[in-house]
Each structure stands twice: as C-alpha cells, then as structure tokens.
C-alpha cells in the first residue's frame with residue numbers, strides 16, 4: 001500500500017537504547033503503540049522522552065533495539081520514508097508563504113494534483129479551525145494560530161503516525177486547554193496514531209488513551225490515565241502524577257489502629273487526596289487516623305485540607321466543599337478516613 005493511503009500505523013519498539021558517548025539517554029525501552037492510539041510520553045526534564053520521539057521519527061538511530069511499523073522492520077529506514085507528521089514547539093513555518101501555501105507545501109513535494117491539493121488544504125484549514133485565515137502570512141497570526149498551521153501542515157498528507165514534542169508549552173493556559181480539546185477532536189477525526197511528548201501531568205491525563213512514564217531513560221509504566229493514576233507501579237510514578245499521601249504501616253497498623261492492607265503488612269500505604277475524607281469523631285470501624293487540621297484552602301467546588309497526624313505524618317485532602325461544615329477551622333482535632341480499596345502499598 002502506498003504511504004499516502006495508509007491511515008494509521010502500529011509501532012513496536014523492542015529493547016530500544018540510545019547512548020550519547022558514555023551517557024545512556026534511553027535504556028531497553030519496549031512498548032507497542034497501537035494503531036490509532038493517542039499515546040503520551042510523560043516524564044521529568046531529561047528523562048528521555050524527546051530522544052525516544054527522535055528515535056521513532058528516524059532522526060536519531062537507536063544504539064540498540066528494533067522498531068517495527070505494522071510488523072515491518074523500520075529501524076534503518078530514513079525519516080522521509082517513514083513519512084511521519086511532526087509538530088514541535090515553535091515549529092518554523094515558511095514566513096513568506098501564506099497559511100494555505102504552508103499547508104500545501106508537503107503535498108506539492110509529494111506531487112499531488114492541483115485539484116486534490118486545493119480540496120485537501122481547504123478541508124484541513126476547517127479541521128484545525130483556521131477558516132478565514134488562509135491568505136494570511138504567519139507573522140499576521142497569533143501564537144496559537146501559528147501552531148494550528150504547523151499542525152495542519154503535518155496532518156495534510158495524512159501521515160500514518162503523528163509525533164508531537166511539547167507543541168503547546170509556549171501557549172497561555174486558556175489557549176492551551178482549548179488546543180488540547182481540539183487535539184482530541186482532531187485525533188478522533190483523523191484516526192491516526194498520535195505520539196505526544198509532555199512533562200505536564202494534567203495535559204497527559206487529559207489527552208491520552210495511554211500514558212508511558214519515563215524516568216532516567218527507562219520506561220517506568222505504561223497504561224490508561226486512570227490505571228497509572230490509581231494503580232501506580234512504584235513510588236516515582238505515584239508521586240510524579242500528583243499529590244499522594246504516604247503513611248507508614250507496621251504490622252498492619254497505622255499509629256496503633258488496624259487498617260486495610262493488601263499484601264505486605266509492613267510498608268508505605270498510599271492514598272490520593274480526593275479519596276480521603278474527614279470525621280469529627282473516631283469512627284467505630286474502617287480506616288482512620290487521628291489528626292489535627294493545620295490548614296484549609298477554599299478552592300470553590302473543593303476544599304483542600306492539610307492535616308498532621310499524631311505520629312507526625314503530613315496529609316493533604318481534597319474534599320467537596322459541600323461535604324464540609326462551616327465551622328471547621330485550623331486547630332480542630334479530627335480524623336482522616338479512607339475506603340480500603342482506594343489505598344495501595346508502594
């Protein structure tokens with residue numbers, strides 16, 4: 001099948017390693033990116049996300065490992081032959097060309113017919129929300145609009161895989177969340193395989209069908225946003241994805257009171273802030289720990305509570321404001337509670 005007719009591709013990466021001199025930027029990364037999936041590569045700065053994206057694009061050959069595209073080995077195939085669409089932060093547009101001409105450029109390189117180019121450019125301009133801007137040059141567009149042109153240009157020739165490296169990091173918060181909504185829509189409409197790099201946890205949770213968490217060049221965990229958030233495989237993943245309460249359990253007890261523990265009765269029990277609640281009196285049964293309220297921050301629909309247990313552990317709770325009584329003030333002696341099935345051992 002010709003490349004231009006291929007809608008979405010599956011990628012298999014096996015044992016991918018990448019060294020720069022003696023420095024290992026990637027170690028033994030193995031994962032499958034399903035056809036039409038929206039996979040986000042998430043991790044702190046320097047964890048190897050961009051390097052992995054560059055290996056997928058073909059611009060950086062891996063030091064070890066193999067890459068398959070729809071089952072065919074593409075490890076040694078050039079970036080041009082892979083023909084993936086790419087959108088980077090500040091991706092340069094041709095300043096002397098109009099929006100339409102910028103988007104038409106890759107189609108002209110592919111020697112598509114004039115009528116087809118005109119039709120495709122008009123279609124894609126609508127898809128990315130640039131209707132009415134086709135005759136402008138990049139300098140006459142806002143940052144968000146320029147990023148849409150870059151996106152449109154990459155989507156124009158219907159690549160089997162789209163690669164994104166932090167495309168929205170220069171945009172302000174509102175624009176960024178608007179672009180995220182549109183990315184999801186465009187992903188749905190095109191059905192193409194999307195691989196998206198970000199270091200923003202919220203962006204990853206919002207966008208992806210699955211998230212791959214990188215740290216120090218290693219793949220730590222891959223799964224759906226919910227899986228990764230609610231069942232992190234290790235402490236790094238748990239802490240990287242947002243606030244988490246960690247409580248030391250000894251012999252199945254927390255500060256003298258028995259609590260629900262799956263597996264080892266000694267270790268660290270982790271609970272997300274939104275799954276904890278407060279009680280004004282000691283609950284007769286269930287998981288609970290006595291604590292003093294140290295701070296309370298009203299955030300509208302939810303209120304953030306900071307607690308310190310008698311044993312000195314710091315807790316943060318995110319509680320629907322509607323569930324709290326008005327009289328609650330810092331200094332109150334209360335209890336923190338949680339359902340056993342929401343807690344996991346690290």
Ligand SMILES: Nc1ncnc2c1ncn2[C@@H]1O[C@H](COP(=O)(O)OP(=O)(O)OP(=O)(O)O)[C@@H](O)[C@H]1O
Pocket residue numbers: 020023024025043044045046047048049050051052199
């Ligand atoms: N061409 C290169 N030569 C030497 N070292 C490199 C090269 N490219 C990347 N590195 C190193 O590899 C490591 C991973 O870099 P990479 O850009 O993949 O990280 P990242 O997770 O994308 O980080 P960021 O979010 O900051 O972009 C870094 O320590 C970086 O300095």
